[in-house]
Amino acid sequence: MRVATWNINSLRARQERVEAWIDEVQPDVLLLQETKLADDAFPALTFEALGYASAHHGQGQWNGVAILSRVGLDDVVHNFAPGIEPDPDARIVTATCGGVRVSSVYVPNGRALDDDHYVYKLDWLGRLVQHVEADTSPDRDVLIGGDFNVAPEDRDVHDPTKTAGMTHVSEPERTRLAELEAWGFADVFRQHHDADRVFSWWDYRAGDFHQGRGMRIDLVMCSASMAARSNWCIIDRNARKGKSPSDHAPVIVDFD
């Protein structure tokens, strides 16, 4: 089973590219973030024609997450699981696909360490742990993929001296990721690669992509059984090239 996650920074602006990429990569499950669409504008019929069932949790102008699956799609939960304080933003959707409990997440950016949005980000990551506790169990096949807006380690940013004091690298954010790992998740990219400075996001500005200035903030977090089944993981940086790319590259994982 091939699972991929991709922050496409507006599905409307990226539809053609996304379809071409699906045709080339043939994911069984594709998690999308930042669709920037309301639910009634999500092109479910287009994806259905390509062989994918879909679940979308959107709000319009900003945010919006989706799951596409050609291996079944059941038991959809929009937002956090019942009983957890709902997020007014559309940032998480969960479904069971091919026997795996899958979530597509778009973690709040945080903006700056002294911004209220950063407090919201930390709280959101805490609620994500509550969500998996309520929704599933670490001894099951569980996968959360998406834009975590956190670089797990200094080797995941181009120059830690330049990002010090900024969001995405702060200790409280990394501690929240560690809490997810304590629950039972592993950052599956690191099961397969030790290399430093492999990125999934590059700012559009200042030629950052071509200068190699990015961060690895798009993660696939897997429960132990899924991590054991994973046999290959790449970040498809080719998808960041060319005309009108997203500022994120997809992460692809294959499972036995």
Add this chain to the structure above:
DNA sequence: ATGGTTGTTGCACAA
């Protein structure tokens, strides 16, 4: 050099 770009029921704000 605190620069630059992309997206949106845009004309400011989020990333």
